[in-house]
Amino acid sequence: MSTAPSFESASYQPPTWEAISQAHARIAPRIHRTPILTSASLDKLAGAGLFFKCENLQKTGSFKIRGAANAILSLSNEQAARGIVTQSSGNHGAAVACAAAWRGVPAYIVMPKNAPAVKIQAIEAYGGKITFCEPKVSSRKETCDRVQAETSAHLVHPYDDDRIIAGQATAAKEFLEEMPDLDAVFAPVSGGGLLSGTCLGAKGLRKEIRIIGCEPARADDAYRSLTSGTLQSLESSDTIADGLRASLSPRTFALLRRHVDRILLVTEEEIIAAARLVWERMKIIVEPSSSVALAPLLKPSVVKSLNLPRRSDGHPPKLGVILSGGNVDLNALPWLP
Amino acid sequence: MSTAPSFESASYQPPTWEAISQAHARIAPRIHRTPILTSASLDKLAGAGLFFKCENLQKTGSFKIRGAANAILSLSNEQAARGIVTQSSGNHGAAVACAAAWRGVPAYIVMPKNAPAVKIQAIEAYGGKITFCEPKVSSRKETCDRVQAETSAHLVHPYDDDRIIAGQATAAKEFLEEMPDLDAVFAPVSGGGLLSGTCLGAKGLRKEIRIIGCEPARADDAYRSLTSGTLQSLESSDTIADGLRASLSPRTFALLRRHVDRILLVTEEEIIAAARLVWERMKIIVEPSSSVALAPLLKPSVVKSLNLPRRSDGHPPKLGVILSGGNVDLNALPWLP
Numbered sequence: 001m002s003t004a005p006s007f008e009s010a011s012y013q014p015p016t017w018e019a020i021s022q023a024h025a026r027i028a029p030r031i032h033r034t035p036i037l038t039s040a041s042l043d044k045l046a047g048a049g050l051f052f053k054c055e056n057l058q059k060t061g062s063f064k065i066r067g068a069a070n071a072i073l074s075l076s077n078e079q080a081a082r083g084i085v086t087q088s089s090g091n092h093g094a095a096v097a098c099a100a101a102w103r104g105v106p107a108y109i110v111m112p113k114n115a116p117a118v119k120i121q122a123i124e125a126y127g128g129k130i131t132f133c134e135p136k137v138s139s140r141k142e143t144c145d146r147v148q149a150e151t152s153a154h155l156v157h158p159y160d161d162d163r164i165i166a167g168q169a170t171a172a173k174e175f176l177e178e179m180p181d182l183d184a185v186f187a188p189v190s191g192g193g194l195l196s197g198t199c200l201g202a203k204g205l206r207k208e209i210r211i212i213g214c215e216p217a218r219a220d221d222a223y224r225s226l227t228s229g230t231l232q233s234l235e236s237s238d239t240i241a242d243g244l245r246a247s248l249s250p251r252t253f254a255l256l257r258r259h260v261d262r263i264l265l266v267t268e269e270e271i272i273a274a275a276r277l278v279w280e281r282m283k284i285i286v287e288p289s290s291s292v293a294l295a296p297l298l299k300p301s302v303v304k305s306l307n308l309p310r311r312s313d314g315h316p317p318k319l320g321v322i323l324s325g326g327n328v329d330l331n332a333l334p335w336l337p
Numbered sequence: 338m339s340t341a342p343s344f345e346s347a348s349y350q351p352p353t354w355e356a357i358s359q360a361h362a363r364i365a366p367r368i369h370r371t372p373i374l375t376s377a378s379l380d381k382l383a384g385a386g387l388f389f390k391c392e393n394l395q396k397t398g399s400f401k402i403r404g405a406a407n408a409i410l411s412l413s414n415e416q417a418a419r420g421i422v423t424q425s426s427g428n429h430g431a432a433v434a435c436a437a438a439w440r441g442v443p444a445y446i447v448m449p450k451n452a453p454a455v456k457i458q459a460i461e462a463y464g465g466k467i468t469f470c471e472p473k474v475s476s477r478k479e480t481c482d483r484v485q486a487e488t489s490a491h492l493v494h495p496y497d498d499d500r501i502i503a504g505q506a507t508a509a510k511e512f513l514e515e516m517p518d519l520d521a522v523f524a525p526v527s528g529g530g531l532l533s534g535t536c537l538g539a540k541g542l543r544k545e546i547r548i549i550g551c552e553p554a555r556a557d558d559a560y561r562s563l564t565s566g567t568l569q570s571l572e573s574s575d576t577i578a579d580g581l582r583a584s585l586s587p588r589t590f591a592l593l594r595r596h597v598d599r600i601l602l603v604t605e606e607e608i609i610a611a612a613r614l615v616w617e618r619m620k621i622i623v624e625p626s627s628s629v630a631l632a633p634l635l636k637p638s639v640v641k642s643l644n645l646p647r648r649s650d651g652h653p654p655k656l657g658v659i660l661s662g663g664n665v666d667l668n669a670l671p672w673l674p
Contacts, residue, residue: 035372037372037394283394283623283663283664284620285622330613330670335667335668
């Protein structure tokens with residue numbers, strides 16, 4: 001029996017560029033190459049050139065299909081045969097259900113009972129079998145362990161998995177392939193799978209790029225972990241950003257410590273206002289978890305505080321924003337009574 | 338004084354391919370090259386491969402900026418100096434206000450008093466000066482004539498203008514440049530500017546392509562005109578597709594008679610259901626006028642009734658849909674009480 005890798009030490013080797021390129025080749029025929037959109041009016045508000053990588057327009061409505069497809073499509077027939085099990089606040093569950101359907105195997109999804117109805121319906125539409133749990137990290141894990149023991153299904157964790165991180169990295173890889181001179185990339189952080197992948201995918205193509213994680217103040221474990229230097233837990237959270245209620249793992253914590261420049265916190269009001277702005281100005285639907293990555297840029301002091309190096313072309317900074325998903329209940333918009 | 342061109346006769350020469358290419362070169366640096374998106378779940382519903390040209394993601398939130406920018410940027414300084422005047426249900430008004438602001442000249446917009454608040458606000462945000470009129474074709478024209486007489490501004494009609502038609506043609510030109518083997522293009526029809534441009538832009542690159550106009554049954558003048566062979570008027574209309582309340586002009590009627598294969602009518606319920614489906618499945622915001630072009634494709638019998646030639650590659654038909662705009666009031670969604 002091998003020793004479990006220590007993420008605390010320098011010995012953890014995150015996914016290599018080769019693993020990310022292989023992931024990209026594996027999933028590209030199945031997923032969308034999402035567009036990068038711009039908005040002159042949002043540029044004006046931010047005082048910067050903003051470029052939005054629209055993973056809300058991705059298959060299953062979020063970036064999660066990248067990691068899930070990479071993990072599930074790389075399994076042997078034997079590994080996949082008893083199905084896939086995971087825990088998810090919704091988007092990863094839909095992605096696992098979708099990719100498992102591509103493989104023709106069952107998907108067992110454990111999700112908190114306060115997950116939005118629209119995310120539950122999406123998982124059911126892909127044929128996923130749902131088990132509900134309490135909206136706490138501990139309950140998620142216990143329930144997932146139990147379902148796994150009952151089914152012998154293969155576990156595809158939403159973020160504590162190098163195959164997932166390599167898959168999520170392909171979004172930033174596409175971003176930098178098309179926009180090689182971005183000065184920084186902003187992405188939301190929850191368990192840290194997307195943000196870890198964003199570090200690897202972006203820095204693999206532009207070493208000096210800044211990576212900024214954005215997090216709801218009501219679910220601030222990544223902020224506390226990275227500022228204190230010790231992994232902090234998050235027992236429960238009620239942020240409207242329903243995709244950002246998980247907490248870092250030792251693996252993602254180790255990776256983010258090495259690569260992330262800053263974590264910025266935003267309030268619930270800022271999240272809702274930023275979401276509405278994207279709907280209004282860009283005519284695309286983002287869920288609150290997405291707009292968390294735009295919200296800090298609407299505070300004029302923030303971009304300045306990052307002290308980005310002056311661009312040699314004299315332009316304002318070029319900032320990439322990953323819009324992570326677009327799964328919202330169209331009968332209950334955050335800004336409607 | 339020269340004789341007015343007769344659109345009834347074969348003597349009317351619509352914009353040439355050269356005029357369309359010049360329009361494209363003129364406006365391309367100012368506008369978005371909008372993405373073409375797909376949706377596996379909508380393909381399944383339609384029984385066809387659907388490709389959506391997303392003019393809802395265009396500057397000002399609709400294709401209208403293409404024609405307005407072409408007309409206004411091609412004026413001499415002298416012609417532009419006293420400003421631009423137009424009548425519009427909203428999107429053309431915002432486009433004229435935006436392009437006039439690029440030229441640094443005033444924009445006088447006549448719009449029906451039942452136009453959505455969000456469209457009024459957009460025009461005001463671009464600095465346009467609004468005069469309201471009754472929601473009738475006759476009142477629109479009279480009010481516009483009066484404002485033009487008072488200001489001596491240059492008239493840029495929303496569709497009865499070859500510069501506008503050449504500009505709108507650039508959407509279909511981009512579409513066919515990227516998707517050269519489309520079997521048909523579906524576009525909404527109101528005054529006929531977009532549909533006329535779609536005919537010219539698409540057939541200029543693929544002579545045999547079918548062009549299908551889609552129209553609310555509550556504003557069916559194009560359907561009645563093309564089936565009867567005589568230009569029919571539309572005195573008033575209360576369709577939810579607020580961008581489709583105008584009627585053909587002799588110019589657009591002449592052009593559509595030559596090039597359009599069919600006009601399909603859709604009910605209000607079908608328009609709303611199709612809009613909601615685009616929001617839910619594609620995560621993009623379309624206004625009801627846009628979803629008019631998708632709605633017929635959700636009726637399984639419709640694609641069959643078009644008798645499209647069998648594709649040599651054995652694939653189901655590849656159908657292009659122009660999503661014309663995304664300007665909706667986010668406080669009053671069509672499907673909410």
